[in-house]
Amino acid sequence: MDLTENKLLTAGLLFAATIVFVKMVSGIMSSGIMSSGKKRLPPTIKSFPVVGGLIRFMRGPIPMIRAEYEKLGSVFTLGLLNRRITFFVGPEVSAHFFKAPEADLSQQEVYQFNVPTFGPGVVFDVDYSVRQEQFRFFTESLRVNKLRSYVDQMVVEAQAHFFSKWGESGTVDLKYELEHLIILTASRCLLGREVRDKLFDDVSALFHDLDNGMRPISVIFPYLPIPAHRRRDRARARIAEIFATIIKARKCSGQSEDDMLQCFIESKYKDGRATTEGEITGLLIAALFAGQHTSSITSTWTGAYLLQYHNFLTAAIQEQKDLMKKHGDKVDHDILSEMDVLYRCIKEALRLHPPLIMLLRHSHSDFSVKTKEGIEYDIPKGHIVATSPAFANRLPHIFKDPDSYDPDRFAPGREEDKASGAFSYISFGGGRHGCLGEPFAYLQIKAIWSHLLRNFEFELVSPFPEPDWNAMVVGVKGEVMVKYRRRKLAVDN
Incomplete structure (x- = not known):
């Protein structure tokens, strides 16, 4: 395992642990996932049986998201143990994540571990x-x-x-x-x-x-x-x-x-x-x-x-x-x-x-999302839905030279964070849970x-x-x- 993987190990392990926790509090995933017969499910990341993408997450969620975004596009699903995590990358597909009512996408199942502290x-x-x-x-x-x-x-x-x-x-x-x-x-x-x-x-x-x-x-x-x-x-x-x-x-x-x-x-x-x-x-x-x-x-x-x-x-x-x-x-x-x-x-x-590299929700209902290329995917009830400010904030089609420090990108006349609409800049989250x-x-x-x-x-x-x-x-x-x-x-x- 190289130096970068060592740095990202705990971040990946923490995220994977969060998913396991959601599984524990939500119960065994129901069999009501949409069949692929009439529904178009997001592409799935190739991974090992049973443990799914756990190993890749332990090596770091951000490198994994970067690699799969290049291959699969802005919506893709990862199998992690007995759960399914669907990632939304970019403002074109994130509106439902940020605007959906709590009855559809909720925080509570994901963040229960805060209760002993709060x-x-x-x-x-x-x-x-x-x-x-x-x-x-x-x-x-x-x-x-x-x-x-x-x-x-x-x-x-x-x-x-x-x-x-x-x-x-x-x-x-x-x-x-x-x-x-x-x-x-x-x-x-x-x-x-x-x-x-x-x-x-x-x-x-x-x-x-x-x-x-x-x-x-x-x-x-x-x-x-x-x-x-x-x-x-x-x-x-x-x-x-x-x-x-x-x-x-x-x-x-x-x-x-x-x-x-x-x-x-x-x-x-x-x-x-x-x-x-x-x-x-x-x-x-x-x-x-x-x-x-x-x-x-x-x-x-x-x-x-x-x-x-x-x-x-x-x-x-x-x-x-x-x-x-x-x-x-x-x-x-x-x-x-x-x-x-x-x-x-x-x-x-x-x-x-x-500071928060990953935002999570638990899906209580089926919904659809359309990518900027016009491809529509159906997201099944029971999926965990995720987005990553750490990755989305560096998308090159939104931010010019995204890895460079350039505060003037927000100056009048440029305003790169507004050019692609809402949820282009999500360091503070957005929508219902901003x-x-x-x-x-x-x-x-x-x-x-x-x-x-x-x-x-x-x-x-x-x-x-x-x-x-x-x-x-x-x-x-x-x-x-x-x-x-x-x-x-x-x-x-």
Whole structure:
């Protein structure tokens, strides 16, 4: 097995494990699959009997998708053990994946392994109607008026961190620094002042145990009594105790804070029922898990690419100079929204390195899909349907020189992500299950990098990083070492 296969082994194993888990919770596949007599089924990847494509997936799902896409086109099926996975590649065939109602394509069977971490009664442990109401709570907590107050807190955290932790010059692991800062900002904006000011170290350690309790084996056996799961369960119980105390104290005092915790405390279901302490805790954990990894990963990739490509770094710095001429040193929600160059740099890093490399659904009904060549395929009930942001974001008929870093591909006049219609760019998913935290993520990353660009010069001193395929969420492998020197951006240059 070569080096690339070793890197992708865990990613493939994790995905294969997910499919096995779906099989376990869904039961034995029914015999109601359409016969090929009158129906046109997608072409099937050639693989060994019984184990199907398991071996190829263990070697890496992305190389397999790339090879089969070239041979079979944008829709194809893989046999994996006793299941069938049908892949949709590209915006021409992905509309049903992203727009289908939950009754047709659902997430719940695939993501049940999150329940021990998020807790009972939230997200994937409730039926779709309740989950939709809980997602409404997320939406309300991320409205523009809320985001404005969150941005103020993000800016304060960034300024305080780099002022107190960094000297006039030095060498740091950029990945570590950004991971730590994003935990701080997430704690303040999402978990609340009490956690950020008094309980940060305790809660951060507990979340670390929660995070480490989500292993590849957890996908298949989420309740297996291994040490990592026992630490996860103890941490989950302690976090519940901490938030129960905070919630009671806020309710008794009548105080109100600008954070997601307060939004969840005040949220009510359509029948008038208030959220419980357990639900609030579970929703906060889900929010932190959804945002922490993806934001820190994307922040790191953004920095690495800017330091590698000086022309885009120069353009991003010039944008900061222009904004400082216009607004002075102030940074708020509206000023961040003016940072189009920085936005495109972040978006391009995220196109090349989406943290979630595979999105999955379970099909509850038969449906058809038509390729861009006009070929129509019938997808049987019982199939698992998959799409890959990591592969779809690099399709050459959508993105020019797709493996190159070029933020200007999103600039007015080009807008390559819009030229082929919806679902051409799917780093944040899309449709019914698009990421609710996308605006929060962009604001958080822009708040951090606007401060860094204004106050520091950087040099990348370690090799350009590689993806960490061994992680549950594909991040940045190893250290990203940079030299920095403090300076004040001159706006008259």
